Amino acid sequence: MGYKSLIKTQARNAFKKVGDLAVDVTLSKKTSSGFDFSTVTATLSTTPDIKVIKGIVEKRTKSSREDSAVLLTTMLFLSEDIPTPTDFDTFTFSGATYNLDRPLEDDGYLTKATLIRSQ
């Protein structure tokens, strides 16, 4: 087994060992197939690709963006679970739905994502 496979296996094991510290996150992936200038609408895929992945909450921050409050949640995911994150993806856990914010850090094994929702 090479080092890459070894580290990926250990990362998966770590997510199993932390038990309920890793929460179920419903990842809904939509893609944009273009913008129609005659109807002035963006066309998104109608059938999103939905799967449940594990995520570990690292921290939550309440922040202000101009005149609205937002909740930022930094979470750790296995990189193989979110290989191609886009701004159209939504993450649902603990009864709330988040979008992807910046920054997104991916070392090939773990992805640290900042999720955002209005509060």
Added chain:
Amino acid sequence: MGKYDATLKNVYSIFETAPWKAELIKTVPNNYVGVSKETQYIRVSVIPSGFGLNLASTSGIINIDIFIKTGLGPGAIYTIADRLDAFLVGKSIKANNCVTQLANSSFSIVGIDKDNPLLFRAIYSIPFSNYGV
């Protein structure tokens, strides 16, 4: 339909025509995501920031950000600007109970895009007047 919506639709209609699509210049509006992998595209912003002849009219500027690949010289910007001129300069669009008239254009070089250094940016501008009744 109000004057702002009508202005937007009139300008946008140019970019939905078959001749424009045949130019093969990736075109998106502002507030749109989905161009992160593109190495050349334009972004259209219609800004009705001026006053019109009457309460149903408006005026302003169309700003088009032109993005090309960094490091290959500015030529593509000039080519795209000329193609935009062919479709926009001096054009008059009568639709949505109004007439949108476009004037002459200009552009300025911004340089390497601060959000994506792989792209080199210019801004092409063309004033417009929208006459409603």
